[in-house]
Amino acid sequence: MKTALVCGAAGFIGSHLVDFLLQKNYHVIGLDNFVTGRKENLSHLAENKNFRLIEWDITNAPNISEKIDEIYNLASPASPVDFTKRPVFILQTAAQGQTHMLELAKNTNARILFASTSEVYGDPLQHPQVESYWGNVNPIGIRGCYDEAKRFGEAITMAYHRLHKVNTCIARIFNTYGSRMRPEDGRVIPNFFSQAVSKQSLSIYGDGKQTRSLCFVSDLVAGLYALMQSTSHEPTNLGNPREMTILELADTINKITGNTAPHKFLPLPPDDPKQRCPSIDRAKTTLGWEPKVGLEEGLKHTLEYFNQ
Numbered sequence: 001m002k003t004a005l006v007c008g009a010a011g012f013i014g015s016h017l018v019d020f021l022l023q024k025n026y027h028v029i030g031l032d033n034f035v036t037g038r039k040e041n042l043s044h045l046a047e048n049k050n051f052r053l054i055e056w057d058i059t060n061a062p063n064i065s066e067k068i069d070e071i072y073n074l075a076s077p078a079s080p081v082d083f084t085k086r087p088v089f090i091l092q093t094a095a096q097g098q099t100h101m102l103e104l105a106k107n108t109n110a111r112i113l114f115a116s117t118s119e120v121y122g123d124p125l126q127h128p129q130v131e132s133y134w135g136n137v138n139p140i141g142i143r144g145c146y147d148e149a150k151r152f153g154e155a156i157t158m159a160y161h162r163l164h165k166v167n168t169c170i171a172r173i174f175n176t177y178g179s180r181m182r183p184e185d186g187r188v189i190p191n192f193f194s195q196a197v198s199k200q201s202l203s204i205y206g207d208g209k210q211t212r213s214l215c216f217v218s219d220l221v222a223g224l225y226a227l228m229q230s231t232s233h234e235p236t237n238l239g240n241p242r243e244m245t246i247l248e249l250a251d252t253i254n255k256i257t258g259n260t261a262p263h264k265f266l267p268l269p270p271d272d273p274k275q276r277c278p279s280i281d282r283a284k285t286t287l288g289w290e291p292k293v294g295l296e297e298g299l300k301h302t303l304e305y306f307n308q
């Protein structure tokens with residue numbers, strides 16, 4: 001039986017990853033400080049003998065003595081709301097937290113995955129975004145704390161790989177959605193669903209013509225696992241290449257929820273990327289991975305969760 005350590009286990013993606021690994025017969029240790037995660041995301045595992053949740057902030061070195069085979073570091077606040085609320089903590093979590101996890105990987109010979117983001121491409125000038133693109137990031141803007149945190153995380157991951165031969169991989173995750181997102185998280189899917197189910201106007205930032213490409217969480221988790229099982233060390237985009245405008249997304253959510261309230265237009269936050277779509281050629285070639293869940297299907301599953 002393999003042992004996996006999941007940092008950020010009580011979060012949206014982390015909790016789905018824990019479920020996935022337990023189904024694959026892993027022994028799983030979860031670390032979380034609950035800054036944006038919730039114990040209830042894992043409450044169904046309370047009796048599971050193969051799972052242990054430790055309350056821990058990864059900006060401190062973890063105290064783990066058992067043999068670890070795989071480390072998934074997903075710990076980080078990820079919503080633009082947090083970029084204003086806790087920018088220093090975001091930077092520290094990537095800098096100190098990923099360094100601690102790389103040390104642990106070095107000492108236990110584990111393979112480690114760093115959860116990076118499409119935000120490393122900033123407001124991209126190249127479209128769709130391929131891994132070889134270096135990005136267009138404003139380091140001192142409102143999103144700089146997150147973008148540069150993740151860029152540092154990637155840099156130190158490659159440094160440990162080159163210097164200490166640590167077995168590393170980097171997932172550049174594009175916008176992902178599904179159940180267990182906090183309704184108050186501030187990202188577009190929880191905002192739109194919370195508004196739509198209570199028949200309120202959806203809050204469109206700017207003119208809504210900016211684009212995103214949304215990946216359903218089960219596809220993303222399968223991609224993270226495939227990357228971990230591979231021998232790849234290069235950053236790999238994981239996301240769904242179906243690109244849409246935020247207006248199209250809003251209209252689709254209104255349609256499936258039967259919401260008829262007119263949209264409400266609000267100012268666009270600074271540095272909000274205008275276009276985002278992953279090239280997933282690398283993931284297809286090296287992992288044999290591509291997303292399977294279509295937008296309408298994924299949104300319907302997500303609606304069931306927001307309707308609870």
Ligand code: NAD
Pocket residue numbers: 007008009010011012013014031032033034035036037038056057058059073074075076077078079093097115116117118172173174175176177
């Ligand atoms: P989330 O906020 O639901 O989960 C993050 C989890 O990490 C939370 O449970 C939080 O409490 C925990 N955490 C944060 N800082 C910590 C620390 N210092 N020590 C211990 N635990 C800590 O967010 P998510 O959407 O599930 O994102 C998970 C990861 O994926 C993040 O690293 C994020 O940057 C990355 N990512 C997510 C998306 C997306 O669309 N969801 C896109 C790109 C990248």
Ligand code: UDP
Pocket residue numbers: 079080175186187188189191192203204205206208210212246268269272273
């Ligand atoms: N957005 C919006 N209304 C909202 C929340 C977000 O129009 O209530 C827009 C936001 O400006 C961005 C896109 O939706 O262009 C995705 O935002 P999110 O915060 O989910 O993630 P991002 O990709 O910007 O990190």
